[in-house]
Amino acid sequence: MDPDCGEASRILLQLETLKSTKTEIERQISALEAQLQEINLQHPNATVPNGSCPPVIPSVDSGYGHDLSPQMIYRYSRHLLLPAFGVQGQSKLLKSSVLVVGAGGLGSPALLYLAACGVGRLGIVDHDVVELNNMHRQIIHTEGFIGQPKVRSAATACRSINSTIQVVEYQEPLRTSNALEILSKYDIIVDATDNAPSRYMISDCCVVLGKPLVSGAAVGLEGQLTVFNYNDGPCYRCLFPTPPPATACQRCSDSGVLGVVPGVIGCLQALEAIKIASEIGEALSERMLLFDALSGRIRIVKIRGRSLQCVACGENAPFSKQQFQEFDYEKFTQSPLTPLPLKLKLLRADSRINTKEYKEKLVSGEAHVLIDVRPEHHFKIVSLPNSLNIPLPSLESRLPEISSALKEKEEHQGTDSGSGGRLYVICRRGNDSQRAVQFLHKMGFTSARDIIGGLEGWAHDVDPNVPTY
């Protein structure tokens, strides 16, 4: 046996043990910090001073005509030096509360800045757990928190940046049943979610409760930012009274996203929230910022004001709490509040095979052609050996290629001509492959079958060494 190999596995084992110990310690620290914070809020004088965490001085007049403690003056000194912000701006910020819905790509930088700048109470809503493929953009989370709730990870990061603010964790999905109660506890709401129904729901809830909403979005290489329901400005529904078709809603998990793009928008969301909380400058109401990362262009456009006909905030029929709670946002937008990958079922069972069955065909040496209908840049990430990449949109024009590939297989096999060469179609998750097979059947390729679950299914059930993305 290779001695290096033994050494490596010993180190790996040790790392594994240390990592799990570290996770447990971090969990305990987080819990203790939360406890301490509770005590501090109830009895501001009870904080025990130590080297790294100086005493929090209660919010009373310092004798200088404001309520900033020496600690606060030092911590926020660069804010206080800004003539437009100063003691007054910081004081307002310290007394304000902001709720960030979503601790993902937008929420990460927004939360970090809101915690650092001294927002008095910072709420975080998220039901998800940290995953490895979040790390490139959701910069608030660290590797040690993979598999753990995003809310806990984000709250720990916020507390470690600023132990003097209150951080509140809501480890649950935001629904019509809990939204009114949660949002009502905050002055400003930041929408850092990733789907259409949540955006309508949060906007409506802000209308019902009269809260300003800082709304940001980012996909691919573009971002958008605006402030809704502020100073008699429009709400989300004024701008988008009718939801877009579900097929028009791109998602980061399908379309991709350059990590820094939501980062830029999330930072700007923090900025807008800070401006509103401290009452400085002009909030981005009735205006929208459009960010195009690739061309390096930022455009700020004027958008419509509040609509008197708006279903949510209009003159005639403003939304009531009860209407809000009874509204079905998933039905309205035809998309789920907590998006899961789409699972189509377009084909009959005899037009499909599962990944294990396909593996058997491979082992038995059945003559066949495997078409991979994913886009070319997906195919470059990972593909099965001997698969032919024909992206779905070009399928129609490349049918002759399929015919000749099938013919070649038949000739190669020699004798068997009766059944004709089999045609299998694969994609990422097994949706486009069904669309392709439907089309192929129509075009006379009756032997075409789709591989259920696609490459993800293959990686899950047959070969775990095939990378997923």
Next chain:
Amino acid sequence: MLLFLLVSKLCRFSDMKLTVEFGGGLELLCNSVKIHNVNVELQSGAEKLTMKDLLSWIRTNLIKERPEMFMKGDTVRPGVLALVNDCDWELSGQLDTTLEEKDVVVFISTLHGG
């Protein structure tokens, strides 16, 4: 000189130079090209170009696939913001907005991701 003025006047009435931009994913419907510098011909007899005219011209000349992702009926589909010179077309009369030479018309699909 007189001839030049006459020609330029005639051209102005028959042709209009515009910049049309797509964003938020709508560019995918036009071969992934975001900025289009276009010359839109006015229909014979017409003295002005409205957004309604421009939309039907775009549908015919710029949109290469899935037109239903850009338009619904004779207007843009829900979720698309139309901006004329960086201003929401709701403020200028939507489909009736009259366009001028060198106007910049932007269509943005609203994003939901984060």
